[in-house]
Amino acid sequence: MSKVVFLEELCKGCLLCTQVCSKKIITQSSRFNKQGYKVVEIKPEDLEKCIACGFCSLVCPDSAIVVYKSVEEKEPENV
Amino acid sequence: MSKKRLFVKGNEAIALGALAAGCKCYFGYPITPQNDIPEFMSRELPKKGGAFVQAESEVAAANMLLGAVSAGIRAMTSSSSPGISLKQEAISYMAGSELPGVIVNMNRGGPGLGDIGPSQGDYFQATKGGGHGDYRLLVLGPGTVQEAYDLTIKAFDLAFKYKNPVMILGDAILGQMKEPITPWEPEVPEKEAKEWCLEGAKGRPPRVIKSLYLEDGALAKHNLKLAQKYAEMKKEILFEEFLTQDASLIVVAYGSIGRIVKSTIRTLRKQGHKVGLFRPITLYPFPSEALQVLAKEGKKFLTIEHNLGQMVEDVQLAVCPYAQTDFHGHLPGNLPTPNDFEEPIIKALEK
Amino acid sequence: MTEKIMFPKPQVLANRPTHYCPGCHHGLAHKLVAQVLEELKLPEKTICVGSIGCSVFIYNYLLLDTIEAPHGRAPAVATGVKRARPDKFVFTYQGDGDLAAIGLAEIMHCANRGERVSVVFVNNTIYGMTGGQMAPTTLVGQKTTTCPGGRCKDREGEPFKMAEIIGSLGGTAYAARTALNDIKNIQKTKKAIKLAFRAQLEDKGFGFVEILSSCPTNWKMTPLQANERIAKEMIPYFPLGEFKNTLGE
Numbered sequence: 307m308s309k310v311v312f313l314e315e316l317c318k319g320c321l322l323c324t325q326v327c328s329k330k331i332i333t334q335s336s337r338f339n340k341q342g343y344k345v346v347e348i349k350p351e352d353l354e355k356c357i358a359c360g361f362c363s364l365v366c367p368d369s370a371i372v373v374y375k376s377v378e379e380k381e382p383e384n385v
Numbered sequence: 386m387s388k389k390r391l392f393v394k395g396n397e398a399i400a401l402g403a404l405a406a407g408c409k410c411y412f413g414y415p416i417t418p419q420n421d422i423p424e425f426m427s428r429e430l431p432k433k434g435g436a437f438v439q440a441e442s443e444v445a446a447a448n449m450l451l452g453a454v455s456a457g458i459r460a461m462t463s464s465s466s467p468g469i470s471l472k473q474e475a476i477s478y479m480a481g482s483e484l485p486g487v488i489v490n491m492n493r494g495g496p497g498l499g500d501i502g503p504s505q506g507d508y509f510q511a512t513k514g515g516g517h518g519d520y521r522l523l524v525l526g527p528g529t530v531q532e533a534y535d536l537t538i539k540a541f542d543l544a545f546k547y548k549n550p551v552m553i554l555g556d557a558i559l560g561q562m563k564e565p566i567t568p569w570e571p572e573v574p575e576k577e578a579k580e581w582c583l584e585g586a587k588g589r590p591p592r593v594i595k596s597l598y599l600e601d602g603a604l605a606k607h608n609l610k611l612a613q614k615y616a617e618m619k620k621e622i623l624f625e626e627f628l629t630q631d632a633s634l635i636v637v638a639y640g641s642i643g644r645i646v647k648s649t650i651r652t653l654r655k656q657g658h659k660v661g662l663f664r665p666i667t668l669y670p671f672p673s674e675a676l677q678v679l680a681k682e683g684k685k686f687l688t689i690e691h692n693l694g695q696m697v698e699d700v701q702l703a704v705c706p707y708a709q710t711d712f713h714g715h716l717p718g719n720l721p722t723p724n725d726f727e728e729p730i731i732k733a734l735e736k
Numbered sequence: 737m738t739e740k741i742m743f744p745k746p747q748v749l750a751n752r753p754t755h756y757c758p759g760c761h762h763g764l765a766h767k768l769v770a771q772v773l774e775e776l777k778l779p780e781k782t783i784c785v786g787s788i789g790c791s792v793f794i795y796n797y798l799l800l801d802t803i804e805a806p807h808g809r810a811p812a813v814a815t816g817v818k819r820a821r822p823d824k825f826v827f828t829y830q831g832d833g834d835l836a837a838i839g840l841a842e843i844m845h846c847a848n849r850g851e852r853v854s855v856v857f858v859n860n861t862i863y864g865m866t867g868g869q870m871a872p873t874t875l876v877g878q879k880t881t882t883c884p885g886g887r888c889k890d891r892e893g894e895p896f897k898m899a900e901i902i903g904s905l906g907g908t909a910y911a912a913r914t915a916l917n918d919i920k921n922i923q924k925t926k927k928a929i930k931l932a933f934r935a936q937l938e939d940k941g942f943g944f945v946e947i948l949s950s951c952p953t954n955w956k957m958t959p960l961q962a963n964e965r966i967a968k969e970m971i972p973y974f975p976l977g978e979f980k981n982t983l984g985e
């Protein structure tokens with residue numbers, strides 16, 4: 307199981323994350339944040355498709371996405 | 386403390402003064418008549434563990450100075466008029482960022498390429514800011530080689546005291562003139578910039594040195610802070626009065642010209658003329674109050690400069706409404722002698 | 737089982753929204769710089785030299801001791817900082833107008849002297865901050881507000897290839913060009929930044945990374961179209977790769 311958290315107030319709706327998402331499950335929502343940008347989301351039913359590659363988090367210029375990956379205790383640290 | 390006498394040029398005295406003051410970095414670019422300074426520094430500074438860089442331009446040299454002093458060390462650049470024009474960008478940034486750079490200008494003739502002879506044509510540029518924006522430098526105008534040494538040491542102290550760029554305004558006469566000096570070793574405060582310098586944000590919040598103030602009212606506030614600092618600098622005012630007490634005419638002159646005028650005054654005194662010399666040593670802040678005191682006593686004034694009239698405006702502002710100042714401008718392109726000033730002084734005295 | 741954050745936000749990157757336009761690559765470039773600084777354990781000994789351009793507020797985002805350099809002069813300012821404190825880590829972050837136009841002399845000489853500083857060069861082929869004027873890196877044919885008919889080779893010359901130029905200088909220890917248009921290139925960019933920083937840390941010489949970046953606003957494109965432009969128009973003219981590497985890696 308992985309978890310993706312969007313820090314909506316930081317999102318600028320640039321959609322760069324939608325393109326790099328390995329499973330193409332990130333889409334534009336119909337919500338606006340306080341900055342006035344239309345934020346992105348993953349539909350609840352799509353979340354299980356997420357493989358926690360973290361690419362959306364890596365590409366986001368505004369650090370608006372946090373991706374949690376479940377790992378075995380002994381798995382080496384990702385770099 | 387070395388009591389040894391040295392026989393050196395003004396340029397060398399400045400370089401020696403900088404070393405004594407603990408200057409750790411020097412950035413320069415060749416231009417006559419100040420080349421002895423970078424040449425001396427390239428030889429001597431590395432021996433003291435400092436860094437000498439011959440920059441690609443005066444623009445770069447002054448910006449290197451900006452960087453070096455932001456790290457809290459004592460550093461200097463020097464040049465002559467056309468090069469000083471190029472340094473104005475960084476000087477303005479240093480003033481805006483409150484950084485203690487020391488800049489030496491061995492003034493030569495202008496405008497443009499002018500000549501390589503002495504001139505005081507850069508008085509306005511030095512004392513009224515010089516670059517863009519509303520700011521001032523502390524400006525020191527040495528008249529002798531010993532004073533060049535002493536004031537260079539003072540320049541570093543003042544720069545750090547006020548976190549403001551300081552300019553030493555000499556000229557081709559001072560730079561090339563050889564005189565005996567007695568060098569002395571000042572005490573250099575350690576860690577004088579500990580509170581503000583950049584050294585990596587370890588165990589404290591990051592520090593930012595900048596001159597950009599965009600938020601509402603921020604720049605106004607910053608300008609006011611600078612203005613307060615300039616007002617405080619008045620404490621540092623220095624000048625020399627020579628035989629002014631009983632004089633009916635005061636000649637106001639600075640730097641090399643002040644020193645040459647002093648010889649003229651001596652000669653004229655021997656002939657019975659009641660003339661004296663007032664020589665501003667800090668050109669900014671300008672010794673206006675002291676001049677005004679003399680003006681109130683009913684004395685006449687003559688300003689002599691090696692240009693067609695710049696400091697005279699500051700003198701006039703200082704002495705009015707009690708007096709007016711006459712003006713004599715020595716043209717660039719030749720070296721004045723004490724004789725050259727006898728006639729204009731007597732003319733002003735008899736007016 | 738535990739939870740691990742993928743590509744966690746570096747501590748040295750501030751927790752605040754940036755002023756950058758949506759999709760602007762400056763934010764991404766900042767993040768990569770921050771990651772490398774942390775991986776090399778540098779933040780506490782770093783002095784950042786900011787430049788004039790859209791990244792002028794870099795000190796709001798990278799929590800580092802920072803000095804603002806006049807337009808184009810960051811390499812001279814960095815030279816001064818490093819000569820004053822050779823024990824510190826010093827880098828500049830500059831745009832293409834800043835570095836390749838007004839600051840061309842400073843960058844060339846800084847590199848040629850082999851100053852032990854590193855330079856992160858964001859090439860977005862345009863003057864972003866001032867509203868999209870022609871830059872020295874604007875591609876031939878590219879329209880900007882000061883070459884509305886497109887950059888003309890005969891009139892305005894061809895774009896400067898800075899990574900190649902810097903790579904050809906004796907003092908340079910590392911010079912590379914990377915891009916931020918896709919994940920692979922983003923990861924390569926991070927590696928290149930690390931090598932440019934290590935060139936300084938290992939006292940090898942001057943380190944330089946040119947990063948092909950987008951300015952969607954002034955290119956009048958969506959961020960996704962901008963990424964395509966990097967791939968289709970910029971990379972063919974500005975080839976990616978290393979132009980100098982004396983680090984032995």
Ligand SMILES: Cc1ncc(C[n+]2csc(CCOP(=O)(O)OP(=O)(O)O)c2C)c(N)n1
Nearest residue numbers: 788789790807831832833834862863864865
């Ligand atoms: C001496 C000087 N000239 C001009 C400017 C105006 N100016 C500010 S930013 C800039 C260009 C920035 O473009 P670039 O370096 O490409 O960075 P970007 O904004 O694209 O990131 C200019 C010309 C200035 N600040 N100072």
Ligand code: SF4
Nearest residue numbers: 317318320321323366
């Ligand atoms: S990349 Fe970041 S800012 Fe852009 S849409 Fe995705 S979450 Fe929002």
Ligand code: SF4
Nearest residue numbers: 756757760790864951
């Ligand atoms: S104008 Fe261009 S470079 Fe500047 S913030 Fe916007 S997208 Fe980025």
